[in-house]
Amino acid sequence: DGGITQSPKYLFRKEGQNVTLSCEQNLNHDAMYWYRQDPGQGLRLIYYSQIVNDFQKGDIAEGYSVSREKKESFPLTVTSAQKNPTAFYLCASDGIDSPLHFGNGTRLTVT
Amino acid sequence: EDQVTQSPEALRLQEGESSSLNCSYTVSGLRGLFWYRQDPGKGPEFLFTLYSAGEEKEKERLKATLTKKESFLHITAPKPEDSATYLCAVQDSWGKLQFGAGTQVVVTP
Numbered sequence: 001d002g003g004i005t006q007s008p009k010y011l012f013r014k015e016g017q018n019v020t021l022s023c024e025q026n027l028n029h030d031a032m033y034w035y036r037q038d039p040g041q042g043l044r045l046i047y048y049s050q051i052v053n054d055f056q057k058g059d060i061a062e063g064y065s066v067s068r069e070k071k072e073s074f075p076l077t078v079t080s081a082q083k084n085p086t087a088f089y090l091c092a093s094d095g096i097d098s099p100l101h102f103g104n105g106t107r108l109t110v111t
Numbered sequence: 112e113d114q115v116t117q118s119p120e121a122l123r124l125q126e127g128e129s130s131s132l133n134c135s136y137t138v139s140g141l142r143g144l145f146w147y148r149q150d151p152g153k154g155p156e157f158l159f160t161l162y163s164a165g166e167e168k169e170k171e172r173l174k175a176t177l178t179k180k181e182s183f184l185h186i187t188a189p190k191p192e193d194s195a196t197y198l199c200a201v202q203d204s205w206g207k208l209q210f211g212a213g214t215q216v217v218v219t220p
Contacts, residue, residue, distance in 0.1 A: 004154075042115065042210035043155075043198070090154050099145060100200075100208070102154030 004103035023091035140204030
């Protein structure tokens with residue numbers, strides 16, 4: 001079955017450490033996205049990529065970085081510069097005439 | 112600036128008690144309005160896309176409608192398995208997607 005795989009499901013880190021969240025899709029979608037979800041707020045866009053080797057900042061890119069070396073993969077690094085990194089992170093992808101599909105998220109806790 | 116407001120924030124229903132969720136929006140040129148269902152600890156699952164005022168879509172006990180200012184998600188005779196958070200999102204003419212904060216629905220037997 002086609003889908004988006006995010007790993008790990010839960011991640012715990014100490015403050016000051018960088019951490020990388022994995023996102024892999026086998027839907028053959030060109031575009032991929034990273035969203036952050038906090039209680040009581042709508043999903044907020046961190047970064048997106050419409051094609052391999054190209055990506056754009058979303059609304060809340062500060063303290064995050066991404067890469068897109070392969071069509072299937074779009075990892076997100078949460079750096080120590082992100083002031084409030086504890087959140088639920090969602091990866092998504094879409095294609096022509098295809099709505100946004102989401103992975104099952106990674107819950108990051110930084111203490 | 113695009114805005115999406117969902118109401119109520121939370122809704123508690125008895126099994127079989129029909130109700131509606133609201134998604135009000137302001138957007139510069141609506142390209143599409145999307146409804147998603149999200150279970151706890153999971154990613155959102157796509158339900159419907161609506162493109163123009165007057166359009167309606169149905170899936171099992173769910174029916175989505177669209178006007179120029181808002182969309183409704185009607186839940187008819189809900190069952191406990193309909194318990195979830197329902198998210199609304201609008202896409203503007205530039206392709207930018209804006210999500211609402213969601214309505215958490217709990218259906219009790």
